[in-house]
Amino acid sequence: CAHPSAKPESAVSPYACQRRTTLNNHNKIFTDALEVLAENLEFCGNQGPSLAFRRAASVLKSLPEALRCLEETQHLPCLGEHCRAIIEEISECGSCSRVEEILNDERYRTMKLFSSVFGVGPKTAENWFCRGLRTFEQVLNEPSIRLNRMQTAGFLFYEDISKPVSRTEASALKIIVEEAVICVNPSATVSITGGFRRGKEFGHDVDFIIKTPEAGQEDTILPAVIERFKSQSILLYSDLQESTFDLRQLPTHRFEAMDHFSKCFLILKLKGEQETGRDWRAVRVDLVAPPLERYAYALLGWSGSTLFERDLRRFARLERGKLLDNHVLYDKATEAVLIICLAVLRTLHHEGFGGAIAGVTV
Ligand code: TTP
Ligand code: MN
Ligand code: MN
Ligand code: MN
Incomplete structure (x- = not known):
């Protein structure tokens, strides 16, 4: 990607955090294809090349309308020769032969199927594929395979948790989570984060962030909330990850999918008439409870999308000489640790995150 300052004012930024993205994707035929190519590379462990396709798809998603001709891609960042050839093929033939080939590929199809199970990552999916397994039935009947607790729950509730969660269901869950949180700590508050915070209508789970007003409460609240769900008979699965957060920790250069805050991955029972x-129905729910002084960072980090978060960090590092992660913003030149408060974060939301990182001098 070219340096942004070399582009005119109206140019699309190569950083996802500096692009406004509509919820309505006008270039779905292209982005679906690019995402299949990306996913296929991820299944092969090629994260780098996969990222190039993810970036290209993200740029196209931010466009206010559908591409009309290939020339329009000339001035877009992150779209190399390869991606442009794919867009051209789809424009002319309606589909891309390489993508069609992948969609029919046994390895891709099996990896896609296996990794759709909660608790099954690309490593496990590949292991099962290499053993000649192709269906869930074969996996479940293979005596040498011992599923862990997460995978067992993943298969048990597969039908429910592979069905998208609606915004209405997310709102119903918020009431349940809020009730449990307030019951164990009346001064704590709950906010929805993840895809629903970005305005999506559907999600694969519902993410909540809990704010506790006193130091140390973030460590005790999640076990108590889980106990509360258990006593209400709505807890189907829980995986509590205790905090490994250290106030002195500085951000790293590497993008890490997991942060150090106290969190839990749950499957809850959501009451209500179902098609079945x-x-x-069973729903996947994630809860995170950061210490109050790092709440703004955690909220920012958990809002996603993954590429937005990745680019926000890349922008901070390459354009502003700062290191950012879910815990803190660090100025490399002054060696200052910058703590953003929630009020500042709200301003960042209004002005666009990327640009505003520049102005953070808290
Ligand atoms: P997801 O729930 O995986 O993704 P999403 O909500 O954007 O999309 P979907 O609708 O499919 O659920 O993750 C939400 C955000 O949380 C994502 O940006 C990654 C972030 N996250 C962390 O920052 N740290 C963590 O430890 C975990 C588990 C997630
Ligand atoms: Mn490319
Ligand atoms: Mn989510
Ligand atoms: Mn989640």
């Missing part, structure tokens, strides 16, 4: 005739 049952009166409940």
Whole structure:
């Protein structure tokens, strides 16, 4: 990607955090294809090349309308020769032969199927594929395979948790989570984060961030909330990850998918009439409880999307000489640790995150 300062004012930024993205994707035929190519590379462990396709798809998603001709891609960042050839092929033929080939590829199809199970990552999916397994039935009947607790829950609730969660269901869950949180700590508050915070209508789970007003409460609240869900008989699965956060920790250069805050990955029972005739469905829920002084960073980090977060950090590092992660913003030149408060974060939301990182001098 070219340096942004070399581009005219109206140019699309190569950083996802500096692009406004509509919820309405006008270039779905292209982005779906690019994402299949990206996913296929991820299944092969090629994270670098995969990222190039993810970036290209993200740029196209930010466009206010559909591409009309290939020339329009000339001035867009992150779209190399390869991506442009794919866009051209789709424009002319309606599909891309390489993408069609992948979609019909046994390895891709099996990896896609296996990794759709909660608790099964690309490593496990590949291991099962290499053993000649192709279906869930074969996996479940293979005596040498011992599923861990997460995978067992993943198979048990597969049908429910692979079905998208709606905004209405997310709102119903917020009431349940809020009730449990307030019951164990009346001064704590709950906010929805993740995809629903970005305005999405559907998600694969519902993410909540808990704010506790006193130091140390962030470590005790999640176990108590889990106990509360258990006593209400709505807890189907829980994986509590205790905090490994250290106030003195400085951000790293590497993009890490997981942060150090106290969090839990849950499957909850959501009551309500279902298409299956049952009166409940299983839903994946994530809770994170950061210490109050790092709340703004955690909220920013958990809002996603993954590429937005990645680019926000890249922007901070390359354009502003600062290191950012879910915990802190660090100025390399002055060696100052910058703590953003929530009020500043709200301003960042209004003015666009990327630009505003520049102005943070708290
Ligand atoms: P996800 O729930 O995986 O993704 P999403 O909400 O954007 O999309 P979906 O609708 O499919 O659920 O993750 C939400 C954000 O949380 C994502 O930006 C990654 C971030 N996250 C952390 O920052 N640290 C962590 O430890 C974890 C588990 C997630
Ligand atoms: Mn490319
Ligand atoms: Mn989510
Ligand atoms: Mn999540």
